[in-house]
Amino acid sequence: MTEPRTVGILGGMGPEATMGLMDRVIAAAGDDQVPLVVDMNTKVPSRISGDCNVGDMDPAPVLVAMAKRMQAADAAALVMPCNMAHQYAGQIAAAVDIPLLDMVVLTSEAAVKAAGEGGKIGILGSPALQETGIFDAAVAAAGGQAVYPDDQGMLLDAIREIKARGVTPYVRDKLVMASHDLLWQGAQVQLVACTEFSLLERAMDPGAIKIDALDVLVEAIVAFSRNAA
């Protein structure tokens, strides 16, 4: 086997999601570890204007600076364990000479592969995902159609609850309801497209097929590191 390549994580959005990603990479890599460099920057301006995080600053320059730092620290590729931050994927990729393993693109491709050409893909995440249309474009490019739970306010409530109090039965109920709504809309394949939700287990309708963005990213990281990607 060739020497494993180092993957750089633009992290801290929030710290728990970054730690969750690192835990999963360590577990997935087993004895044949994957070297990581991590920028745990907890001062990235909000990716969701008007949402839980404070500030109206533009996150793009901060994310670009982080990407350059991780390139300077010998990362051979970059990842971001935050779906919303992928709004700035183009600007980040343009600023460095190494690839960004794009969680939104990879997850959309995995979902459409599971659902079949033209299939409906349910998106469970922040309301800002629907507003910005990140997944609409990526799912469409992969050959599917993104659909969203009708009650987006409920999802925002759930995210706020997780950030404030962690995983509660209340959060789980809200997510199962949203997942059930997506099934009724014809989306059996459903994306967990919020790293807060990735920390949950069993928060989906049992009839749904779950594709977790964080799991897709873990697989991409391990494959890239081993030079197989």
Add this chain to the structure above:
Amino acid sequence: MTEPRTVGILGGMGPEATMGLMDRVIAAAGDDQVPLVVDMNTKVPSRISGDCNVGDMDPAPVLVAMAKRMQAADAAALVMPCNMAHQYAGQIAAAVDIPLLDMVVLTSEAAVKAAGEGGKIGILGSPALQETGIFDAAVAAAGGQAVYPDDQGMLLDAIREIKARGVTPYVRDKLVMASHDLLWQGAQVQLVACTEFSLLERAMDPGAIKIDALDVLVEAIVAFSRNAA
């Protein structure tokens, strides 16, 4: 408050100790987060020759390269969550322009402060700590005297058990016995000087005063980041 300073972690020795340190820094920092950059390098040659890790390569050049990477990634100070790696602290500090917050020195100072001038400080860690004398020098410089459990093989057994099977009652019993031995030798203040042991709770004689190297490091990281150190 001024902008928090970024601390670089030379990590991966092993990954669990690094994750444990990151968890503790995130918890200790609270809302006012501490930015971190982390080199999770799982390919650092063994710090303990003849021990659990494989290889006879010199870890010093690898650690120096990691330190330079973290400096390139804008770290304002460095830390290593591995006591044994502190054998190379001098070489690392000489290779970069930023300070190394030395866990061995800081912990020894904290222990002697707790034990009083001339006090005996018990060292719970790898037998290699006694062989290399890292803590002998640091504790003596702080004004105390390092003492070790008589049965060092038992400690090595415990480390191997944790690496192979995690925390078991067997490991806990061994550590409590070692701690008890230190008490009999007159060392009430005892250092948890192995990041594997730091992951344990209640693995010490109840009569001992515990100073955990990882906790001392967390405090130093938060203080440095906030410019108070």
